[in-house]
Amino acid sequence: MAAASDEGAREAFRRGLRSGVPFAVVGFFLSASFGVLARQAGFSVVQASVTAMIVFAGSAQFAALSVITVGGGIPAALTAASLMNARFLAMGIALAPSLPGGPMKRAAQGQAVVDSSWALANRGDGTFDRWLLFGTTVPQYLTWTLGSVFGAVFGGALGDTHRLGLDAIYPVFFLSLLIAELRDATSRWVAVGGGLVALALVPISPPGVPILAASTVALIGLVRRSR
Amino acid sequence: MTLTYTQVWLLIFCLAAMTALIKALGPVLLGGRELRPWFSRVTVLMAPTLLSALVVTSVLAAGRSWSVGAHTVGVAVAALMLWRRCSLVLCVVVAVLVTAGLRAI
The missing domain is CATH 1.20.5 (Single alpha-helices involved in coiled-coils or other helix-helix interfaces)
Structure with missing residues (x-):
């Protein structure tokens, strides 16, 4: 019984890893554009990379950046980012009953939520496959980190990013998740x-x-x- | 740029702490309970509403105003392709190329 559910968990995790790959590829470029913009806003290469590594929430990172780019302070940047993150509150509430363990363990598992992993792990009956969720997040975390390093290091060579049309990435990313829902x-x-x-x-x-x-x-x- | 080097670090750590807190809140407060039927009916509908709102705001809004631009066209083309079951990576590439192309004209 336990072995069977272990096997199921491993299978779901592997399935998650595979379905996370296309989102991870797209995430690389999104995060690279974050790295470029962060450097332009005055972040060092290390700072831009660490942001992606420990914040790992694209829309919040971009929101904070856009506030400080126009001269806003830390409180305003944090507020803008929290509002973008507020949807994770709704997602966390929906996910909560599908997570086992004590409060600390559930809090830790909740960190794996990103838009795409949450949407894909959604079984369609109100429950979530948590191993699928973890699996989907792993490749995206890797490329999110690598992308920001890449953007921060080589961003200077790209020049004006608006010209490159990178702002079209985000909507398409969300659209593909929406169509599946x-x-x-x-x-x-x-x-x-x-x-x-x-x-x-x-x-x-x-x-x-x-x-x-x-x-x-x-x-x-x-x-x-x-x- | 109005933030100093140290202030940027402060911002980064505050962002990380805030994000972790928001992601933890739901699972901590509502975890380990039985799933009520009404709760799952709402949950099921949460994904399409949130994702639709994300699409709409990322393609039709800039800050506090509605805005349409080259990227709207790029995303519209990609939307058609997604509908015809093209791969996500291909759709993203086309959306970026169309957007960049229109801006270059």
């Missing part, structure tokens, strides 16, 4: 609803808030039974 009519409708809520809030709230607010659209699950 559109399983039935209900999920398609909440996706439309979430998108509209986020878009409506863009002009009236700081970046990050529209995303968190959009997650409340999922509460429709309280009244409507989804398949």
